[in-house]
Amino acid sequence: MAELLYRLGRGSARHARKIIAAWFAVLLVAGLAFAIGGGTLSSSMSIPGTPTAEVTDRLAAELPSASGGTGNIVAQSTDGKPFTDAQEKAIGTLTADAAKIDGIETVIDPFATEAERAESAQAIKDGRQKLADARTQLEAGDTQLNSSEQELAAGQEQLDAAIAQARAAGMYQQAKPELDKQQAQLDAGAKKLEAGRTELKENRSTLEKESAKLDQGASQLEMATEIRTVSEDGAAAITMVVFTEAQMDIEQDTKDALVALFDNATVDGVQFDFSSEITQGVPSIFGPGEAIGLVVAGIVLVLMLGTFVGAGLPLLTALVGVGIGALGALSLSSVLEMSSVTPMLGLMLGLAVGIDYSLFIINRHRHQLKDGYEVRESIALANGTSGNAVVFAGATVFIALLALNVTSIPFLGLMGSVGAASVLIAVLVAITMTPALLSLVGTKILSRKERAALATGPAGATTGAAHAPKTRVRPMSSAVAILTAIASVAVLLVIATPALDLRLNLPDGSSESQESTQYRAYTAISENFGEGQNGALLVVADLPGSPTEEESQAHQMRIAEALFAQDDVIAVAPAGTSTDRTVAAFQVIPAEGPTSESTEELVHSLRDLSPLEGTYDIGVAGSASGNVDISEKLSDALPFYLMVVVGLSMLILLLVFRSILVPIIATLGFILSYYAALGGVVAIYQWGWLSAIFGVDTPGPILSFLPTILVGILFGLAMDYQLFLGTGMREAFVHGAPARLAVIKGVRAGRAVVSAAAIIMISVFGGFIFAESAMIRPIGFALAFGVLLDAFVVRMLLIPALMHLAGDKAWWLPRWLERILPDIDVEGAKLERQHPHTGVEHAEDAEGTARVEA
Template identity: 55%
Template sequence: MSSSGALGLGSRADRKGLMAELLHRLGTFAARRAWTVLIAWIVILAAAVGGFLVGFKGLSSSFDIPGTASGEVVAELERELPDFAGATGTVVVHATDGAITDEQREQLAELIEGAESLPDVSGVNDPFATEAERADQAQQLEDGRAQLEAGQQQLDAGRAQLEAGAAALEEGQAQLDAARAQAEAAGFPTAQLDAQEAQLDAQRTVIDAQRAQLDEGQAELDEQRTRLERGEELLSLADGIRLVSEDGATALVTVSYTETRLELPQESKDATMAHFSSQPIDGLEISFSTDIAQGVPEILGIGEAIGVALAAVVLVVVLGSLLAAALPIVTALLGVAIGAMAVLSFSGVVQMASVTPILGVMLGLAVGIDYSLFIVYRHRKQLLRGMGVVESIGLANGTAGNAVVFAGVTVIVALLALGITGIPFLGLMGVAGAVSVAIAVLIAISATPALLGLAGRRILSRRALAKAEAASDGADALRSVRPMSHARAVLSAVLAVAVLATIAIPALSMRLGLPDGASEPADSTAYRAYALTEEAFGEGQNGPLLVTATMPGDLDDVEVERRQLAVASELATSDDVVAVAPIAVSDDAGAGARLAVFQVVPAEGPNSESTEALVRELRARPAIEGDMALGVAGQAASNIDISEGLADALPTYLAVVVGLSFLIMVMVFRSLLVPLIATGGFVLSLFATFGAVTAVFQWGWLGGLFGVSEPGPILSFLPVILTGILFGLAMDYQLFLTTGMREAYVHGADARLAVARGFRAGRSVVIAAALIMIAVFAGFIASHSIIIKAMGFGLALGVLLDAFVVRMLLVPAIMHLVGRGAWWLPRWLDRIIPNVDVEGASLERRHPAASTGSTDAVAADATAER
């Protein structure tokens, strides 16, 4: 593209820079009517607070995807066996010195009895009563075995006596037959013999009846023996399921709820913990599993405050004034307050996961500070060049604010596209994040100009004014900027790719899942409960599976028992199954189907590879005996379903996000290659981020530094979240760096020189913006929630790698090597796509009194960088 051609694009921008002109007018109005604008935002904040007070109904700590295999099992349980469809949690009781005493058992029993009346609680089991019932059942089986043996002995003795009587009868019959033969031969009468024959026949009839009774008794005894053997085998298969440890020091109290895991209110879980903690028992330690203890993490904590403080330090260094540095902080906090309150207002209308508003706070803080910084930074430089306050605010809003709008649109597109995954909680997270970003954009282009108008020239320090007066003129600044060498460009590109590729290696072994107790902080009650359960009962007790089997509806009790044993025996054949226990069978449905439920304890925990393989194996098995199909639910099954659902949705999501953003960048940069370079660099930084997250949270590298108690699978929806947010933020930095390069190229600079000038002009504010985002996101690593910790780490590292390795090193190097080809665009495409003029060049031409020209602006920026 020639210089004249580039200037032609600028002429077209004069006709099409409508957005920049509107933002200029808005900035000017806000500067002149500052209190009107600020009061309007205060009213909006008050409305959001009112909506929160009326509409907030609590958050959920669960994640579910409708239509999954495990979800269908739960739905079937809700229909057939609703008592087993509700959420469950475990209270782990541990004696700190020896076994649990009888006195402690009595006090615990009182607590358990009182828990029956807690909100949404359907039942609470006493582990010692359950173990006593198990012992009674085993004793009953043993007694039944003894009774069967005694009965068999009686039957055998009766049969022996009967056979002896039958033998005597046959002997009498033989004697009678001999006497009859003699009588008939001698011609004697046989009347007396006939009477004796009748007596023998009568005795024979009695013996046959007794024999039939013995046979019937034997059949009944055999049936009882068969049922006894089935009971013994079922008890043997369930032997690994214990509620009291062998040493008697640890017991598991299971709390069952009427509501499902997704619908269980946080208040009900809090009430459970409060009840069991309200009456401490001397010598007993009470811990709660994640199903109960995993609550709603705090939205803002000490870590986030430290992150904001670090961002404030960066702002002071970049802007050189406490007043100027305070403006982005104030506007960001205002946006976060409005966004968080607005999102939480709808928690009573839709089921909202606990991380949903936290994602909005993360983004609201980060982009809110950055977007306001871009406008303040531009305004400050224009003031240093002698521009009037009001007109400078208008021009900064029309140029930097225009870039903010398009950058925000890119992030919003990436977030809203989460809705196409078809996963409700993920789509809602995207909406919440998009709302926060949209509010941040609106505040940046309205409240920031208003505050700048009130501040006037006081945002400039004396040192900054003195430095501006002493600086060389723009021509000297332009002449001082030189393109990088080809060797340096090649070395930079190779080094950047090598670094990112190396960091990305662990991503090849990434496993996805949902957090369990092992992922919680080491000092948390959930981690303690997980560790005690694993130590006392085995790792698999922390994540038992719920397996269902369909049965014909017209079976009698004996046949139901037989089929239960058949299913349990089949399940127990798996190497990774420790124990199987039948739980319940739905009522007789006549010709319909009945549902049998089994508890299966795997060898390892819910996030282990062996348990995941076990779930897949059980689901792949054919129907037992041809008509008993298996279904699997439980945490491990849910992990697989959610991970597979996200994996299926990710390609479509990436296609939509990258496709729409590519089109936006083509319009902004009027180039095909620049968007390709930007997207390719993002892919490298994204996989490097995945690799680092895997190394820390799955492999455990530097886990102690980041508060990772025990390595485990990566949060199943983290890759999708990171992809959406980091892509939007990466394009932000691409936008603010590359628009300066394009502006220099449009105004006649050589392509490689334009890269150097644009990079020099924009690097300071982009570095500051990236450091601010890193500081804000890193603050969330201090969260006690492993979900928030992982998100904060991934976003902070992703911004670090993308901003400093890709945007600062790789992209300038490749654009230097490509040269003029970076700005090539087919003429037919150039004619049909709109010119958005994101750099605001046309606006500067329409307001010549406000600007010394774009070329001088770039030169001044370069001077400030020196």
């Protein structure tokens, strides 16, 4: 590999303009691909096969009207007073116009809905009064029938007595016609009385049925009391939009048209804000924070390389590489379901590793020029040595990110693939475009002072350093090593402690900037309608048999009452039934917001109720439920992925360092820095520490896929630093330096470039801490903080201390294993022997160890 890269560097230097033109042509093609194939990005995420996804798919098949995505538009009067009739009419007109937009199923007019609610409440009140009047009438009729019955009984007694008297007097036959006539009258009265009682009974039965219906309506109205569309003070209203497609499939044009309709409306005294489901389009990929990060990276490059030309080259190559990667990823967004975080992750990684990888090659080239190497000779050798290390380091990041596909989570696998592609492009640009640019700038990569010194010869270029007496390098003391190791581990463990309280979820409107429309909408709903309105759940139930309309209503009432009886449920309302009345849906409003612990527990408790009352199988869907499922799926996938990465780490380090102990302590160091980075994220973004500094307006659960994505990226970067420091230690050791002395030599050889690379990484990642996207901010912090801890605490303090304490045992490897392991020459030492520089002799130190260049 080193020889191939040597030739590639030499060829790139020889054909510099063609190489540079080729890369800009690729950038142009990527731009054209984006213009043609760029599609919709979303902040919503889904995982096939989760309980929420299964319920949503079923709704789409059996109850399409309840399966579409939803969003809220919040209207507020700017003076805090109730809406005027004119304002209500204007909002109603906008609602009607919005319903005509292609891709929208229906738009619910808040004032019409509230009027219907008021009418229903009044109808129930009137109905109760009518029922009371009817009961009074029934009681009066019953009293009248009883009186008539008593009169009939008395008449019958009198008639019976008369008959008895007639019989006793022997006058019965003569009186019989008159007596029969009286009996017929009494019988007719009795029959009429019986008919009256039958009618009364039927009326009472009808009254009871009407009363039951009225009670059911009243109960439903009471259970849905908290589902309001207009606030109690009349100064805020929610317009619910139901889309024809599922949340992830809503066309961006539909959402844009909806937002434009309300934004362009002129309703005096009314402000409109939109929930995150509506305004979840493409966020600004590059903003002020990212620009500041690049400026800081540029300053570090100028300080390290001493020239603006030298500082500009890594920035240029990184921007070309990241442009190709980001535009290429965005060009696939029309055919792939892509989260808005995906291209931004590629941008973040592409910038960071693109600058660092180019820096490694340029730094080696500068040292060689000052040692008297000819420009193209130095370019080829730098590409074959440091370029070889860049390829190997990039390969570790590439593999770790690509391994995200083993989680079997589509959106996470796509993130990993896009990130891996961005790293691959950064590596290719570094080993081809960087040599080409170095060829064009020639010795201008050195400062004027360095070029002037070079004109006097290599010795002058090093300002006599080769001839100056060297400061004797001494290993650290064992006491210092022990204290350093203990202090490093203690600091990392303390910082990692908050990670024990890690809670995962996807961000909601409360996570957005306070100036954003999503945050204003979320806050307005919480304050005027209750937090739970921001995270409504959709419960779907199977109704047994083939129920009639009346039976279906009875089933729905039983289910609604059982749901309403659950803790942390404040409202339940029917949301529709299938055409065959075998599936019913219910809107359930939790007590707290979508990311709260109580809502998460409610999702589980509702699912645990199935079969409800032993009869009804139920399922739970909705955005809050989907976020819970995604978070749990990611949590379940994390341990396996972590094992894959740890195993990969052990294997890579075993091949590179040909040691058993080095891979173990290096991997344990990575695990410490990983959990410490998570601890920092929890402390700031979940607990709210230093929230004013980092712009955390509303602390809450941590982005559900952050721990997983952090494993892949931080692992790759940690291996980079381990590689550049550890190979220096090994190089010194194999050249005869004692093990403990080799540790110090390796650290001194690589600390400057690793420090610069880490600071650049921190600057680039740190720029995303203040990004527009609520999802990308904690990722930027986690990566910046993770790199800070891993580079400066783990790699430069903890690992050297442990290596010192291990002594010669640090490089022990069983002979049988040594024989079967391939010899990977990461630093290109063999290449230097194959292409020796004859201009100057390599300086040897007092111990006979060759000088190691970072």
